[in-house]
Amino acid sequence: MEDKYNQLHLEQYSKQLANLLCDRHFATHDSLNGPQLIGFTPVKQTNLFVIKELLLKWHQEMATLRSPYFDYEHEEVKVALLNFMNVLSRKILMKRNAFEPLLQKAIYDTFIVVLAPMVTFEEKFLRIQEEITLPKLQENLKYIDIDKHLFAGFIETLSPGNRDREYILSRFKLYLNANQNSRTSLSDLIAQLSNLLAISENEVLGKPAPTAVPVSRTAPTPAAPIEEKEVVAPIHNAQRETSAPTAKPVYREDEDGEEESVANQRPTLNDNFRKASPTSLADAHSNRKIDSLKNSISINQRFSFINELFEGDNMTYYQTVKQLDEYTDAEAAKLYVMQEVAVKYDWSKKQEHVSKLLRLIDRKFS
Template structure:
C-alpha cells in the first residue's frame, strides 16, 4: 500500500508530544522568551516552526493596519515596521495557553516534512487562503526549513526565472511538480528524527500511515483513483501477508490479470505517484533516485510480466535486499501487475 499519513494519527501524536514538551518548559517559568522556544524540544525543526508561526502572525497583524489618517504603505513606514519587528523578535514572551496551538501545529508540520515532504510542501503551497506567491515569501519560509530543503530551494530557483513578480498558486504548484520530477537528491533519512521524537514520546511510524492508495498529480492532469477490488464475500478466510512468491503463483497472476484487464498502464514511471516515488527510493533503492529511474526503464523494456518479475527476483531484489513480505514490495508488485 502507499504510505499516506493519517491526519488523525498525526494530530494525536502531536498533541501528546506537545503536552509533554509544554509541561517540561513551564515547570519553573510562567512565560517563555525566544531563546526558550529555540530550545523547547530536542528537534530543532519544531522549534523553528514555532518561531515561524509567531513571525507570520505578526506579519498578518501588520498587513491589517489601515487608517484614514496614516499611510502604512509608505516605504519609510514599512522600513520602520521592519525595524520594529527586529526589536520585537528579540523580546518574545509567551504563556502556556498561547504557546500550545503553535507547538502542536509545529509538531504536525515537522512530522509531514520528515515523513511526507512532498505532502508538506504541496499543502503549504496550495493553502486555501493563498491565491498567489512572491519569491520573497518563499525565501522567508525557507529560512525556517532545515529538513528536506532541496524541494523548496529548487522551486525558488525556478520562480526566480519567472517573468511575473507575483506568481499564481496554480503556476507555483505546476513548477513544484516539475521540480519533484527533476530532483535527483533522495529525501533525508527519517530515522534520526524519529529517534529524537521517540526519546520524549515513543513513536512507531507505521501507526501514522493509512492503508489507502492515493496519488498526486499536477493541476493539469486528473488521474483516476484506483482501488483494489475486494474478494467475493463467500471466499472470506484469514490470510497472511502476501509475498513476492505469491505474485509468481500462476493462480494469483491470473486473478490480477482479471482485475486489471481494462487498466493496463504504458509505463511504470508515468504511473508512480510522487509519494510512491519517495517511498520506493527510500525503502527499496537505498535512497538512490538515479538507480530507481534506470531500473524502472529496464523493467519497462521487458516484454512480459514473467520477464519483469524474473529480472526483479534475479537482480534487483538480492542487490537491494528486499524484504519480500514488506508493504513496499507488495505495492511495487501491484503496480507491476498493471503494467503487463
C-alpha cells in the same frame, strides 16, 4: 512519491508530545521567551515552524492596524513598522495557553515535511504569499531545516516569470520524483522524536504492528483441574452466513412482475449520496456562499479529505478540487463527483466526509 499516513494518529501524537514538553518547561517557568524558543526541542525543524507561525500571527495583527486616518503605505511608515517588528521579535514572551497550540501544529508540520513535501511547499511557500516572487520564496527557506537543499534546489530552477501557483506545484512534483533519494527518511525523523515520546513508523503510516511469532513451549500439567471457559474461535464470513439464523424474507414485485427479496436490495452509491446528514448548528454557521473550494477548505479539512476520500493521494485531491471549481452549477459538479471520483475510491462507506464535500459544493453554487 508522497507517503500515505495516519492523520488522526499524527494529530494525537503531536498533541501528546506538545503537552509533555510544555509540562516540563512550564513546571518551572511562567512563560517562554525567544532564546528558550529557539532551542525548545532537539528537533530544529519544529522550533523553526513555531517561529514561522509567530511571524504569521504578527502579519495578522499588523493587518488590523490599517486605518482610514493614516497612510500605512508610506515608505517611512513601512520602515518604522519593520524596525518595530525587529525589536518585537527579540521580545517574544508567551504563556502556555498561547504557546502549546503553536507547538502542536509545528510538530505535526514537521512530520508533513517528510511525508508530504508537496503539502509543505504549498502551505509554507505559496499559500501565504499574495504575490509569488523568487525573493519571497527564498525568504521562506529560513524556516526550513529538513531537506532544505531540496526546496532550495527547486527554487533555483524557477525563473522570475514563474508566478502561477499550479504550474509551480506541478514543476515541484516532477522535481521531487527526480530527487527521491535525497529526501530525509521517515525512520530518521522518528528516531529523533522517539527520544522525546515513543512512536513507531507503523503508527505513522497506519500499518498494523508486526505480531511476535509465538514460541512453542510445553506447559506444566496443572495440579488440579480448573474450570474451562468457552473459547469462541473466529468465524469466517462464509461460516457466519451459513450458521446465522435467517429471518423470513420479504418479497415484492419488480418492474417485470417477478418477486424480488427486499432484504437482498443493497443501497447503491447514489442512495448513500442522497442520505446526507442533517446540518448541525455549527454547519449552519458556515453555510454562507464561498467563491472557491480550493481557498475555502481549511488545512485540517484538506488533510482529512486527502486521507479519507483520496487514500492519501494528494495530487488527485488537488486535481479534483480544481475541476470542481471550474464547473458552473452544483448538479454538474456533484455528477462529476458521483460518476468519476466516488466510484474510483469507493466512497460508499465514507458518508460523513462525502457530506462535508457536498455541502461545500452547495455553498459554492448557492
